[in-house]
Amino acid sequence: MSELEDQKNLLEVRDLRMHFTRRSGMFRRHSTTVRAVDGVSFDMSEGETLGLVGESGCGKTSVGRSLIRTYAPTGGQVNYRRSDGDQVDLATLPGKALRPYRRELRMIFQDPFSSLNPRMTVRDIIAEPLRNNRTAHRRKVDEKVVDLLQIVGLRADYLDRYPHAFSGGERQRIVIARALSLDPRLVIADEAVSALDVSVRAQILELLVDLQADHGLTYLFISHDLAVVRYMCDRVAVMYVGKIVEIGQTGTVYSRPRHPYTRALLDSVPEPDPTRRNLLTQEPLRGEVADPSDPPAGCSFNPRCPFAEEICRREEPELRTLDDGTQAACHFAEELNLASPGGRAGAERPMR
Amino acid sequence: MQSGEVLQGADEALEHASNEPVSATRGYWHLVWRRFRRHRVATISAIILILIYAVALLAEFVAPHGTASRFEGYQNAPPQVISLVDTSDGFRVGLFANGYAVEEDEESRRRTMSVDESSVRELGLFVKGEEYKLAGLIPWDRHLIGPVDPEEPVFLLGTDSLGRDLFSRIVHGTRVSMSIGLVGVAASMILGILFGGLSGYYGGATDTLIQRFIEFIMSIPSLPLWMVLAASIPTTWGPITSYFAITLILSIIGWTDLARVVRGRFLALREEDFVESARLDNARTLRIMRRHMLPSFSSHIIAALTLAVPGMILAETSLSFLGVGLQAPVVSWGVLLQEAQSVRSLVTTPWLMFPGVAVIVAVLALNFVGDGMRDAADPYN
Known part of the structure; x- marks a missing residue:
C-alpha cells in the first residue's frame, strides 16, 4: 500500500488478539484459553462501512469490544488516526489516556432494552455524555439534546419520558442519538438492528445511512444478517472461529465468494423467491462450529468443509490477496469456483 | 436561532402531551408507590408505622404523664x-x-x-x-x-x-426503641453500601477479601458479642452516649446483610449495557456507581433497610431485657420489659407485658412494609 493510500485509513487493525483465560477446577489449577479473536487484521478508511459477519461465537463482538476497549486486547495493534493525522495504538493505551478517544469511537449496542438506564429520562440519557465530557456549555445542553432528538427522528416532547415508554425502534433511535452526541468519527454498531422488528429495521438502517452522509461517519457494522450487511456495507469481512477468512468489496464477495465458509453462509440465507427456494435443495452445513479454546489443526473450517484436502488438515492458510482484490484464507481460493449456490456444481478444482 | 425555535416547539408539544399514557413521564418512584398501594397489608402497616413514629415524635404530648412521675398509693x-x-x-x-x-x-x-x-x-x-x-x-x-x-x-x-403509669412509659419508650432501629440501620447502610459497592464493582481480590471478612463477622455468635461489647460500655457514660454506643454495636453485625444485597446488585448491574455505556461516555467511577447503578436498586436497598430495622429493635429489646443494653432512667420497650422478668410479676401484674405487644406490633408493621417495598421495587416487571 502506498503512503498516500495509507493516509486515508482511519483505523488499521493489526494481528488483534483477544484471548480469555478461564480457570476451573479445585484451586483453579486448570486453565483453558478461549481464542475469541486470534490474529485479526483489517483497515478501515474514513467514511466507509465495513461489515463484520459470522456465526454467533465467532468473535465478531469481541473485535468490536476490543476496538472500543471494553476489553483489553491480549495482543496486536489498533492504530487509530487522529484528526490531526497522528496515529495512536488504542490497544495498549492505559485507561486515562483513552478518554479523548472514547468520544471519537462510539458504540451502538444490540439490545435497546438493556442499553438505556430505566431510571433516567431521555433528556438525561442523551445529555450524559455531553455532561461527562463537558463538550457543551451547561445551558446549551438542552438545546443540543433537542437537536439530537430531531436528527434521529424523535419528537422533542419525548424529552421527559422514560425508556419504558418507547418501542424498540424508538429506543434504538435514542441509543443512536447518545452515540452521536459527541460527534464521533467511528461508530461501532454491534448487531444494531438484530433485536428490532423487520419493518422497524429498515427505518433504522435508513437513518444510519443518512447520518453517515450528513456527519461523515465511519461504521463498523457487526451483524449476522447477511441481507442487512449487503444493504449497508461497502466492504465485508467474514469471521470464523476468531479469524477473518475472507474480506473484500461487498458486491464481489456476495457474487463470487472465495472461501467455502462464505459460500455456506450465503447459502443459509432464505431466498424470498419461491422458485429459488434454496433451503430445500441445499444441504445445510455439516458439523459443529469449532471450539475456540481447542481449534482443529490446519484450517479451522476443515472439518466442515466439503472441499477439504490433506493440506487443510495440516497447514493453516494465510489471508492472501486475490486477483479481484478480495482477500481469502483458503488453500484453494484460486481454484474453487463458488459463484453459484452450493458451490458444488461449479467446483472446478482439478483432482489431485 | 433555530434551536431556540425547537425549544419553543417542545414547550407547545408538552402542553398537548397530556393525552399520552401517564406512566410515560411519571418517574420510577411514582410507579413504585402505585404498586405498593396495591399491597393492602403493607399499606395498613405503613399507616400504623407513621402513627407509631408520630407518637415517638410527640411522646410528651400523647402520654398523660411523665416517665418518672410516681403516684403514691397506686x-x-x-x-x-x-x-x-x-x-x-x-x-x-x-x-x-x-x-x-x-x-x-x-x-x-x-x-x-x-x-x-x-x-x-x-x-x-x-x-x-x-x-x-x-x-x-x-x-x-x-x-x-x-x-x-x-x-x-x-x-x-x-x-x-413504683406507681408509674405504664401507658405513659410505653409512649415515651417508643422514641428510643423506634429511633434506635433507624439510627442503627443508618450506620449499617453506610457500611453496607460502601463495602458491598466496592466488593461488587471491583470484584476479584477486593471482593474475596471483603466477602471472607463478612463471613467471619457473621460466624461470630451475635448475642454474646453484643453482650460483651455492651457490658464494656463505661457506666460513667451518659444516657445519650451509651445510646449511640449501643446502636453502633448493633450495626457492627447489621451491615453485613446489606453489604451482601448491595454486592449482588452491583455484580449484576456491572455487566448491564447501560452501565457499560456510561463507562464509554467517560463517566467517572463514582458517578457510574451513584447515578447509574445505585438508583436502579435504591428501592431494593430501602426494602432491605426496612427489613433490617425490626432486627435492630428486637436486638435492643433483648439487650435491655438482659440488663446490658440501655439502663434506667432511659425508657425503652426493652427496659420496660425488664420489670416483667420474674414469674411473680407475670402472675400478679401481667399488664407489665404490654411493652412486648408494642414491640410485636412495630416489628410486624415494619416487616410488612418491607415486604411491600420489595414487591414494589421492580415496577417494570
Whole structure:
C-alpha cells in the first residue's frame, strides 16, 4: 500500500488478539484459553462501512469490544488516526489516556432494552455524555439534546419520558442519538438492528445511512444478517472461529465468494423467491462450529468443509490477496469456483 | 436561532402531551408507590408505622404523664377500660373509667388494687397536666388524653411497682426503641453500601477479601458479642452516649446483610449495557456507581433497610431485657420489659407485658412494609 493510500485509513487493525483465560477446577489449577479473536487484521478508511459477519461465537463482538476497549486486547495493534493525522495504538493505551478517544469511537449496542438506564429520562440519557465530557456549555445542553432528538427522528416532547415508554425502534433511535452526541468519527454498531422488528429495521438502517452522509461517519457494522450487511456495507469481512477468512468489496464477495465458509453462509440465507427456494435443495452445513479454546489443526473450517484436502488438515492458510482484490484464507481460493449456490456444481478444482 | 425555535416547539408539544399514557413521564418512584398501594397489608402497616413514629415524635404530648412521675398509693394498679357513656348518675357521654379499690391482705400485708366498678373518673382530651417541652422546644402543658381531675388519675395500661403509669412509659419508650432501629440501620447502610459497592464493582481480590471478612463477622455468635461489647460500655457514660454506643454495636453485625444485597446488585448491574455505556461516555467511577447503578436498586436497598430495622429493635429489646443494653432512667420497650422478668410479676401484674405487644406490633408493621417495598421495587416487571 502506498503512503498516500495509507493516509486515508482511519483505523488499521493489526494481528488483534483477544484471548480469555478461564480457570476451573479445585484451586483453579486448570486453565483453558478461549481464542475469541486470534490474529485479526483489517483497515478501515474514513467514511466507509465495513461489515463484520459470522456465526454467533465467532468473535465478531469481541473485535468490536476490543476496538472500543471494553476489553483489553491480549495482543496486536489498533492504530487509530487522529484528526490531526497522528496515529495512536488504542490497544495498549492505559485507561486515562483513552478518554479523548472514547468520544471519537462510539458504540451502538444490540439490545435497546438493556442499553438505556430505566431510571433516567431521555433528556438525561442523551445529555450524559455531553455532561461527562463537558463538550457543551451547561445551558446549551438542552438545546443540543433537542437537536439530537430531531436528527434521529424523535419528537422533542419525548424529552421527559422514560425508556419504558418507547418501542424498540424508538429506543434504538435514542441509543443512536447518545452515540452521536459527541460527534464521533467511528461508530461501532454491534448487531444494531438484530433485536428490532423487520419493518422497524429498515427505518433504522435508513437513518444510519443518512447520518453517515450528513456527519461523515465511519461504521463498523457487526451483524449476522447477511441481507442487512449487503444493504449497508461497502466492504465485508467474514469471521470464523476468531479469524477473518475472507474480506473484500461487498458486491464481489456476495457474487463470487472465495472461501467455502462464505459460500455456506450465503447459502443459509432464505431466498424470498419461491422458485429459488434454496433451503430445500441445499444441504445445510455439516458439523459443529469449532471450539475456540481447542481449534482443529490446519484450517479451522476443515472439518466442515466439503472441499477439504490433506493440506487443510495440516497447514493453516494465510489471508492472501486475490486477483479481484478480495482477500481469502483458503488453500484453494484460486481454484474453487463458488459463484453459484452450493458451490458444488461449479467446483472446478482439478483432482489431485 | 433555530434551536431556540425547537425549544419553543417542545414547550407547545408538552402542553398537548397530556393525552399520552401517564406512566410515560411519571418517574420510577411514582410507579413504585402505585404498586405498593396495591399491597393492602403493607399499606395498613405503613399507616400504623407513621402513627407509631408520630407518637415517638410527640411522646410528651400523647402520654398523660411523665416517665418518672410516681403516684403514691397506686402501685401495681391494673389497667382501666375506657367507656364512652357513664350511667352511674343519669346518662352522660364522654370518656370515663372506673376508680380503684384497695384491699390489704391481713396476713401478708400486701396491698392489691382492683378496679372499683362503683366509682367513675372522667377523662378528657387536651387536658392540662404536667408541663413539658414539646420535641424539646415548645413549652406546653396540654396532653392528648388524661384525667380531668389530677387527683383522680387513670392508668390505661396499669402501673408498675413504683406507681408509674405504664401507658405513659410505653409512649415515651417508643422514641428510643423506634429511633434506635433507624439510627442503627443508618450506620449499617453506610457500611453496607460502601463495602458491598466496592466488593461488587471491583470484584476479584477486593471482593474475596471483603466477602471472607463478612463471613467471619457473621460466624461470630451475635448475642454474646453484643453482650460483651455492651457490658464494656463505661457506666460513667451518659444516657445519650451509651445510646449511640449501643446502636453502633448493633450495626457492627447489621451491615453485613446489606453489604451482601448491595454486592449482588452491583455484580449484576456491572455487566448491564447501560452501565457499560456510561463507562464509554467517560463517566467517572463514582458517578457510574451513584447515578447509574445505585438508583436502579435504591428501592431494593430501602426494602432491605426496612427489613433490617425490626432486627435492630428486637436486638435492643433483648439487650435491655438482659440488663446490658440501655439502663434506667432511659425508657425503652426493652427496659420496660425488664420489670416483667420474674414469674411473680407475670402472675400478679401481667399488664407489665404490654411493652412486648408494642414491640410485636412495630416489628410486624415494619416487616410488612418491607415486604411491600420489595414487591414494589421492580415496577417494570
